[in-house]
Amino acid sequence: MVRYSVEPDPSVPHSKSRGSHLRVHFKHCREIAHHVSGMPAAKALRFLDDVMAFKSVVPFVKYTGGIGRKAQAKQSNVPGSKGRWPVKASAVVKDLLSNAVANAETKGLDPDALYVTHAQVNRAPPGRRRTYRAHGRIGKYASQPAHIEFVLSEKKKGVEKEDDAEGEAAKVKISKKQAAKKRFVKVGGGTD
Numbered sequence: 001m002v003r004y005s006v007e008p009d010p011s012v013p014h015s016k017s018r019g020s021h022l023r024v025h026f027k028h029c030r031e032i033a034h035h036v037s038g039m040p041a042a043k044a045l046r047f048l049d050d051v052m053a054f055k056s057v058v059p060f061v062k063y064t065g066g067i068g069r070k071a072q073a074k075q076s077n078v079p080g081s082k083g084r085w086p087v088k089a090s091a092v093v094k095d096l097l098s099n100a101v102a103n104a105e106t107k108g109l110d111p112d113a114l115y116v117t118h119a120q121v122n123r124a125p126p127g128r129r130r131t132y133r134a135h136g137r138i139g140k141y142a143s144q145p146a147h148i149e150f151v152l153s154e155k156k157k158g159v160e161k162e163d164d165a166e167g168e169a170a171k172v173k174i175s176k177k178q179a180a181k182k183r184f185v186k187v188g189g190g191t192d
Contacts, residue, residue: 004149006118014117015104017096018149021124026146027063028086031146032093033119035059035076041101041114041152048094057083058090093148100152111155120192 008014022029032051035058036044050056057072060082073083101111126142133139174182 004118004151005122006151008117008151008153010155013104013109014151014153015100015107015109015114016149016151017100017103018147019096020147021145022092022148023127023143023145024092025086026121026123026144027059028084028089029093029146029148030121031060031063031084032086032089033121033150034132035078036060036093036097037116037119039116040155041097041104041116042112044097044116045101047096048090048097050092051085052087052094054085054149054192057085071095077145088136096148096150097152100150104152104154113154114152115155116150117153118149120149122147 002018002020004016004018025141027090032048036047039047046120047056055069056075059073059076059078059080061065061078061080064080064082067084069081071081071100073081097116101114104114105111124145124147127141129141131139131141
């Protein structure tokens with residue numbers, strides 16, 4: 001049994017999926033997961049399809065060094081306008097999300113009511129290779145893989161507000177000034 005960084009409440013119906021030592025850039029996966037977190041699952045899968053088709057961009061918020069500005073990044077409600085289209089990382093994240101949706105269907109959950117409650121990406125140990133430099137030197141040539149995990153939950157249905165006729169009259173709001181006027185008792189002085 002693998003451990004997740006967060007254990008959701010067993011009373012809430014949920015599904016999980018995770019991948020370890022995935023050979024995709026950690027920084028790309030982090031930005032994708034950050035953007036997708038909180039989205040409905042169907043919308044997140046559509047977004048990842050659009051990224052792979054270069055129709056929408058993944059906004060980069062944390063790892064922004066050397067990332068160019070994109071006009072598409074202004075569509076999403078994030079600070080700055082930096083973004084990229086990480087195709088390989090999007091494909092891997094999409095596979096994990098669709099796996100979590102399939103796990104939810106196996107558990108008998110409604111796939112249309114699912115949304116991403118938890119998305120986390122951690123650095124995995126780097127894959128170390130070497131490259132040959134000038135003057136007979138050797139430099140490091142490391143990949144930066146990632147561990148990714150998702151938890152999807154079902155949206156709770158809202159409770160309808162009870163409408164009672166006698167409660168409406170009692171809930172009429174009055175200002176402090178109006179309340180003071182009602183408390184004020186007029187004493188003598190006038191002729192009618």
